[in-house]
Amino acid sequence: MRFLALLATFSLVLGAQEASAEIRSKALAIHHRLFTLDTHCDTPMRMSDRWDVGVRHEPGKRTSGTQDLVRMKEGGLDASFFAVFVGQGPRTETGNQAAWEKANAVLDRLDRMFAQHSDLCGRATTPAEGKRLAQAGKRAIFLGLENGYPLGTSVERVDHFFRRGVRYITLAHTADNDLAASSTEERDRPDGGLTDLGRKVVARMNDLGMVVDVSHISDQAFADVLKVSRAPVMASHSCARAIADHPRNLTDDQLRALKKNGGVIQLCILGDYIKPPAADSGRRKAERDLRRRVQALGGWQNLKDPKVIAGFEREWEALIEDYRHELPTVKDAVDHIDHIVKVIGIDHVGIGTDFDGGGGLRDCSDVTHLPRITEELLRRGYREADLAKIWGGNALRVLEAARRVAR
Ligand SMILES: [Zn+2]
The missing domain is CATH 4.10.860 (DNA Excision Repair, Uvrb; Chain A)
Structure with a gap:
């Protein structure tokens, strides 16, 4: 009897393993079939004369970073927003000038990447361009400016960055700047939200068809942006505050406001935002x-x-x-997606990893691990059409909507 019971347990386990393997291969097939977009990574920070984004670096080594153009293909990632990141510094003429030069230097490096690796990737400025590149088997690289600091006090510089291919601007980073208050600035009084200059910048971005990125800004600034923006906005890399209480994450009320605005929140797989x-x-x-x-x-x-x-x-x-x-793990991350979907539905959520900027989970620390997120979503009952929305459909809709209000 005991033997039979053991046998029964054994075949149950085997059966579960088979089902698991089946879901895994189904997830892989779907993942590689979908158009997949990550709306935030800091890989440009890693790029240098000594580190070539067009060469495959072995996953898991300290010097490899989270991704390169070769591994992105392996991980079934078709498109990514490469952040032109400038950390917040002094809000002085010299500080502004240095930030401006830094942003342009990063853009120069990205121009060289597009020229040197035109066989592996191409510049995408619209959803259609992104899809075309993916169909040609190349990585579609969109550009976003992380921190409006390089704008200094000039609204005209929005046009400059638009001309250089930038399609979203994260208004502020970890500290307040001349455009908006930051969610992580330490202060003892209420913040000023979006400044007058910030309002003008948002209006100009709307005119050009650029997406306003509301990740990193304070709750007040978030509310202000939603009041003035003529287009849906994007939180390019943020999570749900109801699940992980961090100022970088959005509250349920903010999620509902985002839905009303037609915007999207792109889940950031950075440990502290998923589970402190x-x-x-x-x-x-x-x-x-x-x-x-x-x-x-x-x-x-x-x-x-x-x-x-x-x-x-x-x-x-x-x-x-x-x-x-x-x-935290992929399961912890997908808990956030479940929560967001429960609060605002499937049409307003996506993924912005923050790879090479601190993003990465215990079991998803490299771009080649991304199909594991698809697998977990599939296990929880998400269908392929839902996955298509999460993996890029929703974010592309916001990019397109921003283009439509341009004038
Ligand atoms: Zn960030």
Whole structure:
């Protein structure tokens, strides 16, 4: 009897494994069939004369980064917004000038990427261009400006970045700037939301058909943008605050406002936004220690020596790797998608990984792991049509809607 019971359990387990393998292969097939778009990564930060985005780097090595154009193809990722990122610095004429030069230097590097690797990728500025590139088997690279700081005090510079191919601007980053208040600025009084200059910038972006990215900005700024924007907006990399209480995430009320606006929230798979680490975790302690040492030198924004900055950045990366086992999982990330879908439906959610900018989960730390998200969604009952929306359909609709209000 005992033997028979054992046998029965054994075949049950085998059966479950078979079903699991079946879902996995179905997920892979769907994932590679869909047009897939990631609306936020910081891979341009990694690109240098010594690190070529057109060469395959072995996954899992510290120097490999999360993705390159070759691995993106392996991971079935057709399109990605490469962020032109400029960290917030002093809001002075010299600071603004330096930010402007930095943004243009990153764009120059991206121009060189498009020229050197035209066999692997192409510049996409519209959904149609993105789809065409994907059909040709090339990665479609869209550009987004992460932080409006390089605009300085000039609305005209919006036109400049549009001409250079930028299709969204994240108004602010981790600290307040001249356009908008940041969600992570430490302050003891209510913030000013969207500034007058910010309003003009949003209006100009609407005129040009650029998408306003509401990730990183404060709740007040978020509300202000929704009031003035003539087009649907995008949170290019944010999660649900009801699931993980972090100021970078959106509340249910904000989600509902986003739905009303016709916009989209693109799930960010960065650990702290998915599930904050326990206060006593090794990672938290290591983070605190690193932060203390940066603070002792006046904080990130006041670091001047590029060698010191690079050293701290390397330490930060190493820390993420060392404590990867403490990171949340794909299941935790998909809990956010479930929640968002429950609150505002399937038409307003997508994915913006923040790869190479801190994004990555315990079981999804490389672009080649992305099909695992599709697999988990499939397990939870999402259909292929739903997956098509999550993996790009919704974000492309917002890009198209922004283009329609252009004048
Ligand atoms: Zn960011």
